[in-house]
Structure formats: structure tokens, C-alpha cells
Amino acid sequence: MPTNESVPLIQHAIQLAIAPVFLLSGIAALLGVMAGRLGRIVDRAQELDRRWAALDETERAAGRAELGNLEHRRQLATWSINFCTGAALLLCIVIVTLFVGQFLGTDLKWLAGAQFVGVMMALIGGISTFVREVNLTGQPGRIDKAKFHQ
Numbered sequence: 001m002p003t004n005e006s007v008p009l010i011q012h013a014i015q016l017a018i019a020p021v022f023l024l025s026g027i028a029a030l031l032g033v034m035a036g037r038l039g040r041i042v043d044r045a046q047e048l049d050r051r052w053a054a055l056d057e058t059e060r061a062a063g064r065a066e067l068g069n070l071e072h073r074r075q076l077a078t079w080s081i082n083f084c085t086g087a088a089l090l091l092c093i094v095i096v097t098l099f100v101g102q103f104l105g106t107d108l109k110w111l112a113g114a115q116f117v118g119v120m121m122a123l124i125g126g127i128s129t130f131v132r133e134v135n136l137t138g139q140p141g142r143i144d145k146a147k148f149h150q
Helices: 006-054 057-104 109-137
Strands: none
Touching: 006 057, 006 109, 057 109
16 A cells, blocks of 8 residues: 555644644634623613613713723723734634645744744733723722621
């Protein structure tokens, strides 16, 4: 039975791509969480909009403040998603670069390494803006602990 020389080449290319694929799965999970948070932000803003006519002036003032906070959170969540989506796209390019380098027999590891640095920078941006959004979540609705100990 003749041996096919391309089989070891394909096996090695797949081995090189396995670690980035696991990272891609992690980014996909993060994107799911971020999209869920964005959905909750939009839902809350829509709820306030539906109730707006029934609110008195004091409640409307509080509603305006909350809408401002929700808009800021929406922007941060959107940036988080954009950064992480960019990281996922760059990671796909890293995988393609590794495969192409393997198939062409050229050393593209320096290019894949530079692209991977881009992936990490985008991921840092996404996680940083996500943490900022999460921190803004609790600011307007702090729980008054003294109220429950009376």
C-alpha cells in the first residue's frame, strides 16, 4: 500500500491549530455572556420606555439617570463584543496562517506570532470593557443594608 506523504503534513497542521481552536471556543463562550448582558440592558431600557407615560416627575428623573447609565453600559457591552469578535476573527487568521505555512513549507511562525499578539490585545480590550460594564451594573441600584436590619 503506497504511503501518502501529505497525511503527516495535515496531521502536523492540525496539531498546530488545536490550541488556537480551544481559545476560539473560550472567546465564543465570552461572546455568549456579553450578548446576554447586552440583551438585558436593552430589555431594561425598553421596559422603562413602556412605563414612561405612567411615571410621575420624581420617577422620571430617576428613569433619566437610569437610562443614562443603561446607555453607557450598552456602549461598553457593544465595545466588548466588538473587541472579542475581532479577537475571534484574528484567531481564525492565525489558524489559516499556520495551515498555509505548513502546506507551503514556509516558516510563517513569526507572522502567526504577531497575529496572536493582536488576538491578545483585542481580547484584553474586550475583557477590560466587559469588566467596566459589569462594575457599572451595581452603581445605581446599591442595596441599603441598614434598611433590612431595622
